Amino acid sequence: MSVAFVPERLRGKAEVNQETLQQLLEENDQLIRCIMEYQNKGRAADCVQYQHILHRNLIYLATIADATPPSTQKTAE
Known part of the structure; x- marks a missing residue:
């Protein structure tokens, strides 16, 4: 089952962290x-x-990505 699948009763409660995002990217690689x-x-x-x-x-x-506030770091010019 996909990492992105979240049952209705748990929606809004799932913690998004770097490990979860990495698993999702790896899953997408395998799907492709x-x-x-x-x-x-x-x-x-x-x-x-x-x-x-x-x-x-x-x-x-x-x-x-849309829900994540932009980084406050300045880019090198």
């Missing part, structure tokens, strides 16, 4: 590899479920 493998074998229809999970993970990451 699996999708590519199915597509290379001509089995595009079989990879739809993995595309849905990847999409959900990416939306979850985007939501976290």
Whole structure:
């Protein structure tokens, strides 16, 4: 089951930390590899479920990024 999947009763209570984000990125890497493998074998229809999970993970990451305040560090000019 995807790291990004959070049951309704736990939504808003899950802690987002660096370890969770790293697991999610690794999961996305595996999903992309699996999708590519199915597509290379001509089995595009079989990879739809993995595309849905990847999409959900990416939306979850985007939501976290949008909710995270910008860094206060100044960039080197």
